[in-house]
Amino acid sequence: MSLSAASTEVIRATLPAVGAAIEEITTLFYSKMFAAHPELERDLFNRGNQKQGEQQKALAGAIAAFAALQVSPDADRTDVIMSRIAHKHASLGITADQYEIVHKYLFEAIVEVLGAAVTPEVAAAWDEVYWLMANTLIRIEADLYAEAGVPAGQVWRTVTVGRRVLQSADTVSFVLTSTDGTPLPNYLPGQYISVSVPLPDGAHQIRQYSLVGAPSATEWQISVKAVPGGVAPDGTEKPAGEVSNFLYHNVFEGDSLSVSHPFGDLVLEQDDAPLLLVSAGIGCTPMIGMLNHLADTDDRRTVSVLHADRSPAHHAHRAELTELVQRVPFATMHRWYEDLGARLPGGTTHSGRADLSTIEIEAGTKVYLCGPLPFMLAVRDSLLARDVPADAIHYEVFGPDSWSANA
CATH class of the missing domain: 3.40.50.80 (Nucleotide-binding domain of ferredoxin-NADP reductase (FNR) module)
Structure with missing residues (x-):
């Protein structure tokens, strides 16, 4: 699918203005969405990245990049961007209905920030961009769920920590096994899993960790680096890693973890290239x-x-x-x-x-x-x-x- 000719011209004309305001739009969007759905901030989105503004910048960049690629098509680059986002979404268990929630608060933010500039024609064109992007992701994510052999969004399983190995002063590895002794699903070299942990304030935060063992192994292994807070060399405040620090200080042999099926598109291609x-x-x-x-x-x-x-x-x-x-x-x-x-x-x-x-x-x-x-x-x-x-x-x-x- 591609953007209609009429919408393409509207996007071409309005992209500079929307692009200039996109970070303000995405910041307001998250504020509105979390006010209405606090469970999303608590249990799905990375709270540390929200506080730093990194997630807002990333969303702004993705929307602007996708819109620009509709004006100046580049199928390969579009595929790369969509694949990366879809794998991340699948590892979080994102489902099609959640795109409706995003649409509602994103367009409320667009109208609030841009005001009278959002004419019916402009609104319709950007609505088309959004759903083109959303439906592309929904389609890719559906394929990923099918490949994993799970219903849409149902990617989570409970595993047991079989071994805990210190890799350096601030990094520990966890060897994960199935709860019933059966082999865990295979994965491709370079893929990752999401790990969801219950934090002391009741939130369930999720992070991704690469699988470092041999893909043919019956166990999974991840490595976690503790991230202390502090002041970065450039003077900015560096928040402590909520999930990594929890795992490093609190998870040991015999404990259970909630993890996703393996996903990720940074996989080693099976060819003979150097x-x-x-x-x-x-x-x-x-x-x-x-x-x-x-x-x-x-x-x-x-x-x-x-x-x-x-x-x-x-x-x-x-x-x-x-x-x-x-x-x-x-x-x-x-x-x-x-x-x-x-x-x-x-x-x-x-x-x-x-x-x-x-x-x-x-x-x-x-x-x-x-x-x-x-x-x-x-x-x-x-x-x-x-x-x-x-x-x-x-x-x-x-x-x-x-x-x-x-x-």
Whole structure:
């Protein structure tokens, strides 16, 4: 489906004005929706991202990007944006009826912010954009639920924590098993699950965590990094991680967790293209899942693994990453640490921030990125400067996805 010709011209004419006000619109939208449906803020949306304004920016970017793609069509980019959102929605158990709720409060916010500029013609055109986007997502999500073998939205299951393993001073892994001993569903290397936890104030908050074990395993494994609050280097307030801190401090062997079916579209493609796996911090987790698969299948392609971290002590899965690279026949690894302590740089261990300028990148290489958004955007710019095609650069963002607005 595509936007009608009449609506396309209206969107083309009004996109600058709507785009300029879209963050104000989405902020008001969330305020209105949460006032009417407080359970959505309490039990579905990330409260930390709401407080920081990150979710508002991500929604604004997604709407603006989708609208712009109706004016200047780019099917591949549209597919990427829609797939990423749909997988995230499926991992949350979003259902078609919830799009009606969003529509109601989003359009109330549009009218309130833009006032008389929202003529019946303008309202109809943006309504068409919304439902084109919504129905596209509903269709993709229906397919994802069907592939998972579950009714729409019913993605949740209870698992048991079989083992808890400390990966670094602030990161712990949980090995998850089914409650009845049967194997858990298979997943693709690079996918994630959502975890829902009951917090002390009665809220149920949800976060996503990559599956780091071998996809063929009968158990699931996730890694969780505790996130203390504080002041960031730029002076902004950094909220503590509600779910990650709860899991780190309160969940142990024998405890139960509510988790979703595996989803996520940052998956390792089954071909022979050379690979460049780039991560920072806890962003190593989807790469660990991919490397487990490559090692188990004796994959013969060239694989370059690049990781950046604060220090060796903060590097979660450090020993496992080294072991996996050694098991993949044609894999090499480079690591950068901002603080090496008493250790000296040497070989493939470097001091400072990641620098891809000296890394060999073969023609046809496919790149997979995961880490803080500023890190990934800097890496992407470096890759583009070296003529790596944009469509060969794949990424994962846990939290509001602002990549599209920066791409």
